[in-house]
Amino acid sequence: MLKHSRLVQGLLVWFLATGVAMAANWQALPDKAPEPADNPTTAEKVELGQMLYFDPRFSQTGTVSCNSCHNLMLGGDDNRNFSMGVHGKTGGRSAPTVWNAAFASSQFWNGRAASLEEQAKGPVVNPVEMGMSDLEKAMSRVRAIPGYKPYFERAFGGKDPVTVDNAAKAVAAFERTLITPNSPYDRFVKGDKTALTAQQQRGMQAFADTGCTSCHSGPAFNGPAMPAGTGFFMKFPTFTDNSYVKKYDFMKDKGRFESTGNKVDMYLFKVPTLRNVSLTAPYFHNGSVATLGEAIRVMAKLQLNADLDDTKVADIEAFLNALTGEFPEQKLPRLPATPGWSLLSGN
Amino acid sequence: MLKHSRLVQGLLVWFLATGVAMAANWQALPDKAPEPADNPTTAEKVELGQMLYFDPRFSQTGTVSCNSCHNLMLGGDDNRNFSMGVHGKTGGRSAPTVWNAAFASSQFWNGRAASLEEQAKGPVVNPVEMGMSDLEKAMSRVRAIPGYKPYFERAFGGKDPVTVDNAAKAVAAFERTLITPNSPYDRFVKGDKTALTAQQQRGMQAFADTGCTSCHSGPAFNGPAMPAGTGFFMKFPTFTDNSYVKKYDFMKDKGRFESTGNKVDMYLFKVPTLRNVSLTAPYFHNGSVATLGEAIRVMAKLQLNADLDDTKVADIEAFLNALTGEFPEQKLPRLPATPGWSLLSGN
Numbered sequence: 291m292l293k294h295s296r297l298v299q300g301l302l303v304w305f306l307a308t309g310v311a312m313a314a315n316w317q318a319l320p321d322k323a324p325e326p327a328d329n330p331t332t333a334e335k336v337e338l339g340q341m342l343y344f345d346p347r348f349s350q351t352g353t354v355s356c357n358s359c360h361n362l363m364l365g366g367d368d369n370r371n372f373s374m375g376v377h378g379k380t381g382g383r384s385a386p387t388v389w390n391a392a393f394a395s396s397q398f399w400n401g402r403a404a405s406l407e408e409q410a411k412g413p414v415v416n417p418v419e420m421g422m423s424d425l426e427k428a429m430s431r432v433r434a435i436p437g438y439k440p441y442f443e444r445a446f447g448g449k450d451p452v453t454v455d456n457a458a459k460a461v462a463a464f465e466r467t468l469i470t471p472n473s474p475y476d477r478f479v480k481g482d483k484t485a486l487t488a489q490q491q492r493g494m495q496a497f498a499d500t501g502c503t504s505c506h507s508g509p510a511f512n513g514p515a516m517p518a519g520t521g522f523f524m525k526f527p528t529f530t531d532n533s534y535v536k537k538y539d540f541m542k543d544k545g546r547f548e549s550t551g552n553k554v555d556m557y558l559f560k561v562p563t564l565r566n567v568s569l570t571a572p573y574f575h576n577g578s579v580a581t582l583g584e585a586i587r588v589m590a591k592l593q594l595n596a597d598l599d600d601t602k603v604a605d606i607e608a609f610l611n612a613l614t615g616e617f618p619e620q621k622l623p624r625l626p627a628t629p630g631w632s633l634l635s636g637n
Numbered sequence: 638m639l640k641h642s643r644l645v646q647g648l649l650v651w652f653l654a655t656g657v658a659m660a661a662n663w664q665a666l667p668d669k670a671p672e673p674a675d676n677p678t679t680a681e682k683v684e685l686g687q688m689l690y691f692d693p694r695f696s697q698t699g700t701v702s703c704n705s706c707h708n709l710m711l712g713g714d715d716n717r718n719f720s721m722g723v724h725g726k727t728g729g730r731s732a733p734t735v736w737n738a739a740f741a742s743s744q745f746w747n748g749r750a751a752s753l754e755e756q757a758k759g760p761v762v763n764p765v766e767m768g769m770s771d772l773e774k775a776m777s778r779v780r781a782i783p784g785y786k787p788y789f790e791r792a793f794g795g796k797d798p799v800t801v802d803n804a805a806k807a808v809a810a811f812e813r814t815l816i817t818p819n820s821p822y823d824r825f826v827k828g829d830k831t832a833l834t835a836q837q838q839r840g841m842q843a844f845a846d847t848g849c850t851s852c853h854s855g856p857a858f859n860g861p862a863m864p865a866g867t868g869f870f871m872k873f874p875t876f877t878d879n880s881y882v883k884k885y886d887f888m889k890d891k892g893r894f895e896s897t898g899n900k901v902d903m904y905l906f907k908v909p910t911l912r913n914v915s916l917t918a919p920y921f922h923n924g925s926v927a928t929l930g931e932a933i934r935v936m937a938k939l940q941l942n943a944d945l946d947d948t949k950v951a952d953i954e955a956f957l958n959a960l961t962g963e964f965p966e967q968k969l970p971r972l973p974a975t976p977g978w979s980l981l982s983g984n
Binding site for chain 2: 344345346347351352353358361362363364365368369370374376377378379568569571581582614617619620621622623624625627628629
């Protein structure tokens with residue numbers, strides 16, 4: 291499957307480099323995210339998942355929750371270049387948005403998690419994110435809060451439902467509700483021709499003509515659906531003979547290669563969604579570009595060797611603004627109390 | 638006024654030291670918090686205030702909001718001994734709960750803010766909390782987010798409503814909605830004699846008989862209402878010839894003296910509310926005591942020179958559990974986007 295994804299990647303780079311723009315196939319965002327067979331979404335899992343998502347007590351310091359870096363009150367990220375985890379530590383990549391992550395074939399910038407369930411376990415034990423020594427330690431914190439047990443029981447049943455896997459399933463089920471349909475773009479492609487302004491429609495055409503849709507295709511603008519366990523990766527940067535590469539330090543992070551050590555993975559990154567992209571500054575895996583306009587310019591140059599003029603950039607930016615959808619209303623969760631327990635030790 | 642509060646404090650220490658227990662005057666929590674004449678609570682202010690309260694972008698790193706340390710999903714605090722602010726820095730006192738803070742005569746452990754409006758400005762510029770260099774710098778962040786302006790206009794009107802004072806007023810108005818009436822205790826004192834268990838009723842009696850009500854009186858169990866600009870302070874610890882003082886390092890923090898340098902303020906602390914106290918472990922200004930049972934034991938010894946037996950402690954703890962009220966349902970706010978702006982620089 292890895293081989294397959296590399297083939298797709300190679301073909302696309304060739305297409306792009308030779309200037310063959312693909313015909314755009316505009317798709318609206320579904321109203322419901324796909325669900326894996328072994329974790330159907332239920333109201334009980336979603337409720338528990340939301341609580342776990344917002345609970346900072348499963349980080350080493352008790353200060354960092356999923357929502358700290360993937361803030362649902364904002365664009366599903368933190369508007370920082372590098373996220374800040376426990377003890378003020380920072381990592382080396384910018385937090386991707388959690389909104390519509392359910393539509394990605396794999397998770398993380400390098401696609402190292404095949405599912406939302408698998409992804410949910412990562413940051414908990416990342417030393418610069420939530421910093422727990424291991425997942426069982428995190429679960430012992432969950433178990434120390436008696437109020438969580440009934441929620442696990444209702445969501446999963448069984449004899450001892452308070453497990454790492456069930457916690458990850460609940461968080462993933464919650465994240466599958468974090469989708470933003472009905473953007474102006476969606477209404478437009480569903481037939482409401484007044485949903486986009488004239489400039490946005492010009493931008494839509496320019497987005498396709500420039501070749502952006504070669505990678506940013508599909509309902510989430512993150513490429514075609516790939517077989518489970520793989521993802522849609524592209525080389526970034528592809529064209530390196532320009533000033534942006536140095537200015538934004540784009541040769542430093544070697545993408546998938548950093549974790550696989552495999553030469554064919556050099557500079558491969560997952561193609562990120564463009565849904566709600568106007569809310570997620572700063573841009574790129576290293577958060578080096580502050581504005582969406584500059585990000586458009588940089589992408590066109592680095593991936594398509596195109597120099598866009600100001601009008602084209604403004605038009606495409608207007609179009610990308612039309613990808614901001616409707617955010618589902620949520621209740622602020624109440625988290626169960628921590629009687630007789632504190633986070634005093636070791637932080 | 639300061640003189641007045643010192644007099645009250647002095648008298649009470651004398652009452653306690655001589656073993657004169659005051660008759661308990663049980664009061665329910667009002668359904669509405671008092672409002673200052675110059676900042677009446679309106680729906681528009683509350684809405685804006687909630688947004689500002691949850692927005693981390695007005696901290697230096699963009700990671701710390703009011704809610705980080707005064708978490709409304711929990712007991713209105715962070716369950717830590719010392720709160721963790723920007724860059725993982727920690728202060729020297731435990732975050733007090735924001736729930737029912739509207740019923741306090743002054744704010745902060747040392748009462749240095751006379752109102753919620755004044756308090757709201759403190760943490761923003763505290764170097765170990767939100768870490769902004771000054772309040773105007775924070776407001777320039779608010780102004781850089783165009784989506785906030787209409788909310789300020791609706792809440793305050795006027796020509797240039799996006800000001801520090803209005804932001805503080807909005808946060809304070811929101812905080813006046815953060816009250817938790819209708820606890821089992823409240824229902825009991827309003828006449829529902831089934832609202833407290835037999836053990837809780839014994840605990841209630843023991844709480845009064847031991848002398849706890851001498852300080853923890855009134856509807857919020859934080860002492861009598863004091864003239865605006867002052868507060869109800871008590872010496873802590875009062876009785877120092879016991880092992881708790883050393884064990885929990887209670888001679889280190891000299892309370893109001895730390896900021897005033899005035900000898901009469903030595904070891905004076907504001908009497909904190911006991912509402913929802915079972916949710917706010919760890920306890921005391923230095924968060925040194927992990928459980929509520931131990932906190933009861935320690936307080937009785939240090940303030941009343943009483944050695945409580947296990948039954949009394951358990952009864953009083955059961956009673957304090959009955960002070961957990963109903964938390965108002967809240968919507969998770971959506972925060973306005975930060976177009977063309979990022980938190981890249983300087984963090």
